[in-house]
Amino acid sequence: MTTISRPVNLLLYCLVCLSVFLALASGLATAATAPTTAWEKSYGGADNNDKAESVWQTSDCGFIICGETDNGKGGLPIIFLTKTDWQGNLEWTQTYPASSAKSVKQTSDGxxxxxxxxxxxxxLLKTSETGAEQWSKAYPRVGESGTGDDIYSVHQLPDGNYVMAGNVLHNDKRSTDMYLAKVDGSGNMIWQKTYGSFFGDEKSGADYCYSVWPTSDGGSILGGSTMNKNSxxxxxxxxxxxxADGNQQWFKTFDQIDGRQDTFHIGxxxxxxxxYIWSGGNGYHKQIVKADAQGNMQWYKVYDKPWGGIYSIQQTWDDGYIFVGGDKEGQANVTVVTRTDSQGNVLWEKELKGVGISYSPAVLQIGNGSYVVAGHTKVKGGVxxxxxxQLDKDFTPVPDARFVSPRDAFVMDAGKSYYLTLVMTNNGTMPWTFQDGTILAPSSDSEDMKYFNMTNYTIPIGTIVRPGQSINVNFTYTAPEMNGTYHPEVRMFWTNHGYFGEPAKFTFYVVNGTPDTRTPTAAVTAAPTSAATTAPDVTATPGPTDAPDATPVKTGGLPCLSSVVLPLLVVGTVGLGLYRRRNKEE
Structure with missing residues (x-):
């Protein structure tokens, strides 16, 4: 079937005016205030030496943590996985015979x-969703002992394979290179590559990789540091x-940034x-580099603190950044979570002390927009x-949506199926982020809605509409069998919460059906009689039976809900165009 692709003139058209003042006041005021700590948890035996290194949100809204432990035996470390529910309550812990675990992700099979x-x-270690080992593999390199090789980051690719990155120490014990490998879904090696810098070519310098991220073109970006005695x-x-095959496309160094990372965490x-965004530190200062798509520096920031680097960074849904690092308060280590805007300017900082001393190398913005931090904590002198x-969301403006009702009505054939496309354009200066199940749906305030078989539309969690961009929201509906004038309404609401904003009110004229048997109401008789003659009578053409979905923008973290609501960040106005398309029987 085909559809009408152009807007129909003089059909439904309206503007949704969203209060600039309210959004600015709410958004900017809360963005400058550190969020509250929703909860803090600690896990491990009284005598265990347990240190978390990585955290990821799971598909059931809980969390998976990996790290190292001595299991209370005081000997060589082994690795552990800890699974919690969405509130951080422990579900299970498993240990495995390896010495280091630096990165964990949930896989497509759960x-x-x-x-x-x-x-x-x-x-590499692959487990089931309950932590049962499915396979584990070691990857000694040909002609090399493998002793001293470390992997710091892993990701599953869309094809089910994995990329892992880290450092390799060559047999001469004097040279280190960046390392990247791709393995299949069973852990079998596909290829492995090493990379050396301009200053010390492969196998002759000191080049370190601590992070890898799959890129939109199917390749990868590696982050690390290199030694340059001339700098x-x-x-x-x-x-x-x-x-995608591991072939180097470019290698960029940034002389302005001291890339020494005493704690072996570069993001x-x-x-x-x-x-691209790079984060790290030199033991004394926290540092960020922002580069363009070709690796050319756009800006960099150095955050002066008495101690500590940046251990983990993530871009937030509104194009800012969240990172976690160390600091000292007296003689005790504390975790510092920092939130910046898109240019790296600090919006807020928050200290997390745990039970007295804390060190947290991992931070993650999760599917509902809040933040999770993982690491370890101890009482001074303890293990x-x-x-x-988990930190609460740091901005929660509620949009004050005011719809201007359409001036024109339109004609519908009784019993025919139609769909309605709403084009929402961000005319403001900040991105919108849709979270916690924002839904456009018929309003229960309209008595006429009961006559329409109209679908809801859920804007996918994680959808981002940046300034100048638009999102199409599509409804399917069926006209009632009775002739007459109808005034249905559409509103926004949050899953498990109430409506917000004002409704969009429409006027539909239904013809070629049965006589209207409804009791007249003021709303019906108040409809302008001239609209019936001026409403466009568009020739029906075949149309789709299913409305297309909006495309969500991917972010770190999976789409899970929480009791804290952050449905929409709006600054500016939105133009909302409504167009009618309709189906007909062949």
Missing amino acids: GYIVAGSGAKGAY KNMYQAIIVKVD VQQTHDGG PDTYLA
């Missing part, structure tokens, strides 16, 4: 992939772009504009326990 190191070097900063920040991520905390 299980988990863990990356780290073992006795023979690079190591004012002996260690420099580096990012390396490779294609990299592709940003929403196609560029560490795994630590998990």
Whole structure:
């Protein structure tokens, strides 16, 4: 079947005016205030030395954490996985015979992939959703012992394969290279590559990789540091772009940034504009580099603090950044979570002390917009326990939507199916983020809605509409069998919560049906009689039976709901065009 693709003149058209003042006041005021801590949890035995390194949100809204423990035996470390529910309550913990676990992700089958190191070097572990081991692999390199090889980051690719990245120590014990490998869904090696810098070519320098991120072109971006004795900063920040087969496309160094990372945590991520963000530290200052799609520096920030680097960074849904690092308060280590705008300017900082001392190398913005931090905490003089905390969302403006009712009605054939497309354009200066099940649906305030078989439309969690962009929202509906004038309404509401804003009110004229047997109401008789003659009578053409879905923008974290609501961030106005399309029987 075919559809009418052009707007129909003089059909439904209206503007939704969203209060600039309310959105600005609410958005900017809350963005400058650190969110409250929703909850904090710690896990581990009284004598166990448990240190978390990575956290990821799971499809059931809980969390999976990986790290290292001595299991209370005081010997060589082994690795652990800890699963919690959405409130951080412990569900299970499993341990495995490897020495290091630095990264964990949930896989497409509901299980988990863990990356780290073992006795023979690079190591991957695949488990079921309950933590049962399915396979584990070590990856010694040909001609190399593998001792000293470390993996810091792993991701599953859309094809079901995995990429893992880290460092490899060559047999001469004097040179280190960045390392990237691709394995299939069973852990079998597909290819592995090493990369050396301009200053010290492969197998002759000191190049370190601590993070990898799959890029939109099917390749990967690696983040790390390199040694350059000729630079004012002996260690420099580096990012390396490779294609889908691991072939190096470019290698960029940033002389302005001291890339030494005493705590072995450097983050990299592709940003929403196609560029890249690098984070790290030199033990004294926190540092961020923003680069464009070709790796050219756009800006950098140095955050002066008495101690600590940046251990983990993520771009937030509104194009800002959230990162976690260390700091010192007196002689006690504390975790500091920092939120910035899109240019790296600090919006707020928040300290997390745990039970007295804390160190947290992982932060994640989760599917409902709040933040989760993982690491370890301990009482001074005690042994560490795994630590998990959730911070509330840091902006919660409620849109004040005011619809201007359409001036024109339109004609519908009784019993025919139609669909309605609403084009929402962001005419403001900040992105909109849709969260917690924002739904456009018929309003129960309209008595006439009961006569229409009209679908709801849920805007997918994680959908982002940036300034100048639009989103199409589509409804399908069927005209009633009775002739007459109808005034249905559409409103926004949040799943498990109430409506917000004012409704969009329409006027429909139904013809070629049975006589109207309804009791007249003021709303019906108040309809302008001239609208019936001026309403366009469009020739019906075949149309689709299903409305297309909006495309969500992917973000870190999975789409789970919580009791805290953040449905929409709006600054500015939105133009909302409504167009009618209709089906007819062949």
